[in-house]
Amino acid sequence: MRRFLTPGDIGDLKVALEDAKLAKNNPYADQALGRNKTLLLLFFNSSLRTRLSSQRAGSNLGMNVIVMDVNKDGWQLETEYGVIMDGDKPEHIREAVPVMGEYCDIIGVRSFARFDNREEDYSEPIINQFIKYSGVPVISLESATRHPLQAFADLFTIMEKKKVDRPKVVLTWAPHPRALPQAVPNSFVEWMKEAPVDLVVTHPEGYELAPEFMKGVHYEPDQNKAFEGADFIYAKNWSSYSAYGQILSQDRSWTVDETKMALTNEACFMHCLPVRRNMIVTDAVIESPQSIIIEEAANRVVSMQVVLKRMLQSIAEEEDF
Amino acid sequence: MRRFLTPGDIGDLKVALEDAKLAKNNPYADQALGRNKTLLLLFFNSSLRTRLSSQRAGSNLGMNVIVMDVNKDGWQLETEYGVIMDGDKPEHIREAVPVMGEYCDIIGVRSFARFDNREEDYSEPIINQFIKYSGVPVISLESATRHPLQAFADLFTIMEKKKVDRPKVVLTWAPHPRALPQAVPNSFVEWMKEAPVDLVVTHPEGYELAPEFMKGVHYEPDQNKAFEGADFIYAKNWSSYSAYGQILSQDRSWTVDETKMALTNEACFMHCLPVRRNMIVTDAVIESPQSIIIEEAANRVVSMQVVLKRMLQSIAEEEDF
Amino acid sequence: MRRFLTPGDIGDLKVALEDAKLAKNNPYADQALGRNKTLLLLFFNSSLRTRLSSQRAGSNLGMNVIVMDVNKDGWQLETEYGVIMDGDKPEHIREAVPVMGEYCDIIGVRSFARFDNREEDYSEPIINQFIKYSGVPVISLESATRHPLQAFADLFTIMEKKKVDRPKVVLTWAPHPRALPQAVPNSFVEWMKEAPVDLVVTHPEGYELAPEFMKGVHYEPDQNKAFEGADFIYAKNWSSYSAYGQILSQDRSWTVDETKMALTNEACFMHCLPVRRNMIVTDAVIESPQSIIIEEAANRVVSMQVVLKRMLQSIAEEEDF
Structure with missing residues (x-):
């Protein structure tokens, strides 16, 4: 499982709901999967439930969780291509995304609709950059058009x-x-x-x-x-x-x-x-x-944990291969 | 131990001081107690010592520690009852508090006096909401009228x-x-x-x-x-x-x-x-x-660790029961 | 190893580069060294790579990592001596630094040049306060005149x-x-x-x-x-x-x-x-x-991990002694 944005990404919903029940009843059962794995939670917008429930879900799975508020902690990111970067944005998302992918195993991204342009928002420009260029599995923590968790x-x-x-x-x-x-x-x-x-x-x-x-x-x-x-x-x-x-x-x-x-x-x-x-x-x-x-x-911990577990399993399979 | 706000909450001071000596001399002795337990540290105001010493104390006890600056990372919280929430505060503390309680096992809260109204400050409106509604043990990280740690x-x-x-x-x-x-x-x-x-x-x-x-x-x-x-x-x-x-x-x-x-x-x-x-x-x-x-x-780590240990013991007893 | 600011601090570069290769090939081999050790990462300025790669390196070594943005999370620090502190800075760096040293085992500090005064910047006033007064090993996460990692x-x-x-x-x-x-x-x-x-x-x-x-x-x-x-x-x-x-x-x-x-x-x-x-x-x-x-x-994780490992080894030797 390389991305989580739509119900199709999680496959059979019945199985996913069974997994959710398991995660809720026994939240610490899969810590071996998350050992030495890092979850990066990136926020372009504010968050309370998503932030806390994702941190908890990652910890339940034994992961190392890093939270970053991109705009406050890091640099403003340029998202346009071909521009001469002589303004107030010191870094291009095209560099920032693969670099962040190098420092973690799974990325969650929150980036709301900007309302400048409907076509642009509905093309999901931010999360799609992460899916294309980060090199790691990507979870929507609410993107422009969807909030699947x-x-x-x-x-x-x-x-x-x-x-x-x-x-x-x-x-x-x-x-x-x-x-x-x-x-x-x-x-x-x-x-x-x-x-x-x-x-x-x-x-x-x-x-x-x-x-x-x-x-x-x-x-x-x-x-x-x-x-x-x-x-x-x-x-x-x-x-x-x-x-x-x-x-x-x-x-x-x-x-x-x-x-x-x-x-x-x-x-x-x-x-x-x-x-x-x-x-x-x-x-x-x-x-x-x-x-x-x-x-x-409270069930936000459960949905995140099911998604993380699936991704960790995919990573483990790749590593075994 | 469900709350820590006054000396009465910690019981016999002689015993508490003995526990403090133990925690200082052997800070990592009780990590089994904190395993898979999450400490949420919530700041409505700035902090250096309280933040760092509480993170350290939680880690010493093997806990997963989450720090959150409510106003910067999350949403502005409405604290008045019965209002039509059409202003700049998107969330009511009456929802935020029990939700946060769902994501952790112990909450520490810092919320200073506002100086608008003495009666209000001395009624400790913020920390008392957490004590009433979070469903988990609550520690004052300095509230309107007390700084017990x-x-x-x-x-x-x-x-x-x-x-x-x-x-x-x-x-x-x-x-x-x-x-x-x-x-x-x-x-x-x-x-x-x-x-x-x-x-x-x-x-x-x-x-x-x-x-x-x-x-x-x-x-x-x-x-x-x-x-x-x-x-x-x-x-x-x-x-x-x-x-x-x-x-x-x-x-x-x-x-x-x-x-x-x-x-x-x-x-x-x-x-x-x-x-x-x-x-x-x-x-x-x-x-x-x-x-x-x-x-x-430096002893701020010690006082926090004694309080956390007592609360973790109470939680363990409830779980055994 | 008590400080990391120049190549001289890390000793023989050939050995350091061999250690880097080991850390890259087997990043989780030294977690016993970092157990119950706390790395404090202090930022007076923004950071993306340094912040994330340092968190990752610390976690790879089994450390507990605390990130703090001094200006946003804590208090504005006074750095001048002998002043009557009646302005907007509530804490003196002379207190803040040793206190922070009490709560951790290793400190990383980012503090850029201020450009007010060349002599002052080139005397590295901030990181040198940490080296002198924190009581723990100090790593430059980019200081006024150097970025050794x-x-x-x-x-x-x-x-x-x-x-x-x-x-x-x-x-x-x-x-x-x-x-x-x-x-x-x-x-x-x-x-x-x-x-x-x-x-x-x-x-x-x-x-x-x-x-x-x-x-x-x-x-x-x-x-x-x-x-x-x-x-x-x-x-x-x-x-x-x-x-x-x-x-x-x-x-x-x-x-x-x-x-x-x-x-x-x-x-x-x-x-x-x-x-x-x-x-x-x-x-x-x-x-x-x-x-x-x-x-x-990506190699920023590697350089940080070599430095942290050296410092953790020094700490372990001191504790054995």
Whole structure:
């Protein structure tokens, strides 16, 4: 396993979910795999859960974990080709990436959408440089268009908590004061499409996700109707894809509250965090027993650990060869 | 042991001091206890000694140590309840705290007094959120009103260095250009009251510590008189409690100099560091053989290690149960 | 081995290069030496390669590695003596250094030239404080006038790559938009003088390095003539020593391009990185098969590991004694 960006990268989801259960029940069983292996976690953007859960997952596997905030600890990186580098960026990503690959065995990279240009963001310029040039396996710690560790943890959480064989899972847009990337909803939809769930997506007009993600997905424009009989409510804000990076609505009638939750089949409430209280969801709902956000966050260690273990196994096989 | 904020939390001080001696003489003896345990050190404020000594203490015990600067590495945290989070703080401490608790086994938190409101600071709002909601043992790495790891290290240092059975220990206020919290003097007084020492506190008018700390403590308004026959001089600046957070004096006649030290019983000079030279203490005194500030700082590893070991033992007992 | 700043500190270069080969071929062989030993890496300036390669080298040796950005994580340090510390720097380096020495076994320090005053920079005020007062072995992670870990890695790389017994090595100045320190060229010259190579230095007028470094070194004012028959081209910018810290030229005719490389004996192209593309060197040359910059950067782990191993051996001998 050389990269982790889409569900396809992890192969059979059933097997991956079994591995997740094993990792959760026995987190320290595979430390021989990680011995003398270094995990480099690179952040171009802030992080709390991803940073801490990845450090923990690496340590659980016996790895040496190095965290680096590229912009603060290192140098500003030039990402354009062919330029005369006489400005404020002293290093080109084309040198920085292979050099970082020399100092570690696996790289995790967080680099959000920049919102300058949709085509550019959706071409995933940063993480693809790492995949092409680092020489080591690369994990998305949330890239411009995807957050697969979150989606994998979400799926595992749903499988743990479901009370019916094939639960109804609703992804609902909710208001937020800032323009947020589409990475979390994109990956959520991408993973749920592969999972034994009935997915419904609801959002105001203009908030359609990119067609490659929404193809074949059930869209319901009426949030209340979407909530009816739901087993899981997954709330999230995102900015517009069509009017790229724009905030088209801050309509607080979309905030998830107790009245809406009453329409569901006693649904679990989920969110990837950080969450804006009383924008995305009311205090009452987030503090209710149906809220499983903390368990969901805790499962971020599990999803990372499964991915790391697969990569360490690939490395071990190569070394044996 | 679920929290470390006051001397009462560590129980019998004689036993704790014996444990400190053991930890100092044989720092790597308890690594089995820390194996596969993660210590999270969270800083809302800057740190040098606390950060480094805590990392070292955790490593000595075989723990995996994660350091995080909450404001720089993670997200700004909202601490008010019931607000509509449409401002610049994307995450509520009510979510952040239990999530962080999921990723580690013990949390250390540094969060200084904010000086907005005395009642609020003295209610210890930040560390108490961690104690209530993290689900794991919590250590103060200096909170709004207390710095117990420093006070415990100070006490251990005094016990190591004392030349008489019951030394006279003087806490003296000294001038400083900034308004500093009362955490260090509060804890120092709180711990010395429990110790086999004669404590005297001296400061200019208006610098009385909070009554709950000063109850039963000998106050001497005349600094020179306080110094007479002292075995230990502990210098520290703090801002006013009554005129909360105010600087009432920058009177350099309170600076500890050789003339004042000559009044003592060849007292050891102590300070928690960082120290403002020629404000708190003259170059001559801090560089004199009586200055034990470096040994005092070194003992910060010892006090942290005793606290961590106690907490690890509690965790091991719970796991066995 | 108590300090690492010059080639003399590491003793016989032949032996050091043999040790480097061992460390590269078997990086995890000496973990018993590093067990329960702490390496503190202190940065007063940004770092990517030095930070990551030093963390990796320490981990390879089984050490506990702590990274600290002094200015961001800790306190601003006062470095002047005798001042009344009533300004914005709350701690004196005279306290901070011995305290940091108490919390670790080896310290690495990065502190660049400040360019305020040549005499001051060339007296190496920061690293010398650590050597004098920390009480532990000290490694330069690039100080005001030297970058010995880079030069040692450069030498090892040249020895690995050379196709003739005594290669011609050319250090060439190249243009850059900022005023850079002389640390890298100083150390490069200092190490090459001791090595079995023919060193030639070329630069525009006014860019002479300090006489103590250039004594006995072949200087060639004509860059083209210098390149003729060269086996290694080492490009680097530096600011003037005589007009201290000034940029006297940004002449892009000194940029290393394919025409100039064609004058050489199919020379390898080297640079310490970060490198300004199309200022120092063209895209074509840096991406050519002759460019060995990534292998050169990878060898930074090796040079650090040799130095750390020597220091750990000295510590072990002292402990045995």
